[in-house]
Amino acid sequence: xxxxxPSDLDAIYxxxxxxxxxxxxxxxxxxxxxxxxxxxxxxxKPVVSALILLPLVLPPVVTGFLLLLAFGKNGPAGQFLxxxxxxxxxxxxxxxxxxxxxxxxxLMVMGMRISIESVDHRLEMAARTLGAGPWxxxxxxxxxxxxxxxxxxxxxxxxxxxxxxxxxxxxxxNIPGETRTLPIAIYSLLQTPSGDSGALKLSLxxxxxxxxxxxxxxxxxxxxxxxxxxxDA
Amino acid sequence: MLExxxxxxxxxxxxxxSFKADTGVTALFGHSGAGKTTILNMIAGVVKPRTGKxxxxxxxxxxxxxxxxxxxxxxxxxxxxxxxxFPHLSVHSNLLYGFNLLAQNLRAQQPDDVIALLDLxxxxxxxxxxxxxxxxxxxxxxxALLTSPQLLLMDEPLASLDSARKGxxxxxxxxxxDTIRLPIIYVSHDEREVQRLAxxxxxxxxxxxxxxxx
Numbered sequence: 001x002x003x004x005x006p007s008d009l010d011a012i013y014x015x016x017x018x019x020x021x022x023x024x025x026x027x028x029x030x031x032x033x034x035x036x037x038x039x040x041x042x043x044x045k046p047v048v049s050a051l052i053l054l055p056l057v058l059p060p061v062v063t064g065f066l067l068l069l070a071f072g073k074n075g076p077a078g079q080f081l082x083x084x085x086x087x088x089x090x091x092x093x094x095x096x097x098x099x100x101x102x103x104x105x106x107l108m109v110m111g112m113r114i115s116i117e118s119v120d121h122r123l124e125m126a127a128r129t130l131g132a133g134p135w136x137x138x139x140x141x142x143x144x145x146x147x148x149x150x151x152x153x154x155x156x157x158x159x160x161x162x163x164x165x166x167x168x169x170x171x172x173x174n175i176p177g178e179t180r181t182l183p184i185a186i187y188s189l190l191q192t193p194s195g196d197s198g199a200l201k202l203s204l205x206x207x208x209x210x211x212x213x214x215x216x217x218x219x220x221x222x223x224x225x226x227x228x229x230x231x232d233a
Numbered sequence: 234m235l236e237x238x239x240x241x242x243x244x245x246x247x248x249x250x251s252f253k254a255d256t257g258v259t260a261l262f263g264h265s266g267a268g269k270t271t272i273l274n275m276i277a278g279v280v281k282p283r284t285g286k287x288x289x290x291x292x293x294x295x296x297x298x299x300x301x302x303x304x305x306x307x308x309x310x311x312x313x314x315x316x317x318x319f320p321h322l323s324v325h326s327n328l329l330y331g332f333n334l335l336a337q338n339l340r341a342q343q344p345d346d347v348i349a350l351l352d353l354x355x356x357x358x359x360x361x362x363x364x365x366x367x368x369x370x371x372x373x374x375x376x377a378l379l380t381s382p383q384l385l386l387m388d389e390p391l392a393s394l395d396s397a398r399k400g401x402x403x404x405x406x407x408x409x410x411d412t413i414r415l416p417i418i419y420v421s422h423d424e425r426e427v428q429r430l431a432x433x434x435x436x437x438x439x440x441x442x443x444x445x446x447x
Contacts (some may be wrong), residue, residue: 120317122313122315122317123317123319123320125279125304125317126311126313126317126319127319127330128278128279128303128304128305129277129278129279129304129305129307129309129310129311129377130305130330130331130334130376130377130380131305131306131331131334131335131380132305132330132331132334133303133305136334140330141319144321145320145321
């Protein structure tokens with residue numbers, strides 16, 4: 001039953017592409033936000049934290065609608081990108097990347113925040129007294145010690161992006177070969193009278209990707225406490 | 234020459250330190266909770282004093298709100314009670330962490346000399362987790378020394394070791410004192426340790442170290 005049609009393969013390829021780019025685009029932001037939440041005390045922390053988590057709780061159609069308002073033809077962000085860079089992302093696969101990145105950000109930031117918090121702050125202090133500035137301390141101590149968690153957060157965010165549906169279809173619609181990702185292809189198949197078996201095939205792929213990602217993240221997170229700086233000698 | 238005249242609030246306790254330290258071992262001696270570690274943290278630059286001034290060899294490291302040199306620019310070696318070796322790095326990489334960050338012309342201490350002084354050669358390839366407490370402490374001392382500091386801070390380096398291990402480390406500390414011509418601030422609550430190592434002892438009682446300023 002695993003004979004996939006060219007349009008199935010298109011959708012899988014597009015979902016992979018969107019998932020990977022979404023991780024690449026959100027990684028620097030997620031890392032900065034996770035570090036901020038884990039290590040810096042500031043008054044607006046609960047607000048920042050809530051804004052990052054919002055896409056997790058909000059109906060995805062609302063997130064997609066907000067993206068459309070912001071990045072659409074007449075939206076402020078859309079006009080900015082068009083005017084300065086000649087880029088339009090609404091109804092393009094790049095828009096699907098933005099939608100997926102926003103939807104994947106909470107999982108990524110949460111995983112990274114916990115892994116950075118698991119790094120003993122006293123090791124960072126030791127690095128400073130040894131002559132390392134804040135950036136070098138981050139890249140030589142914090143990052144390598146929290147790496148399994150950062151990788152786990154990225155994998156989960158990839159899986160979330162791979163399967164993102166609601167915000168994506170709202171923001172970039174359902175254009176075969178451009179924005180019809182795997183979940184949108186499943187939805188389209190279910191709209192056709194004989195599409196059930198095709199939808200099932202693609203659903204099994206979605207389930208497999210999600211399961212592998214969750215198991216990988218679990219295995220990686222198990223390695224975290226061992227690699228942090230608490231020596232019990 | 235280190236000159237310290239600072240104070241900071243820690244909960245209910247006001248911690249005040251006012252003393253000078255020259256080449257050789259100066260002990261800060263007092264019960265646990267008296268504020269000794271906080272005083273070292275202020276000197277190292279990881280805790281900001283509320284008021285006062287810290288100078289080292291004529292350079293001002295801290296002056297109330299005007300000057301606060303960050304820890305990485307203070308040229309002070311800090312040996313922590315809990316050692317804080319980097320668990321993802323080998324002993325060798327731990328030792329060279331600060332050395333490699335130091336400009337060539339500032340490298341007064343050389344790895345081979347420090348490795349010999351502290352007998353670290355057999356440990357170099359190991360990870361910190363595979364060392365005994367005493368071995369970890371020697372690596373921590375070596376790592377701090379290799380930053381070629383102008384001042385060495387040692388926070389209870391023997392406190393977490395059993396008496397056999399203490400006996401193992403003490404000769405190294407004496408060797409260090411006699412070969413490295415640096416001011417060393419040595420925090421301890423053990424009277425015998427202090428008598429054996431220190432030329433000058435400054436008592437720390439209820440957060441107050443040394444004579445109060447006028």
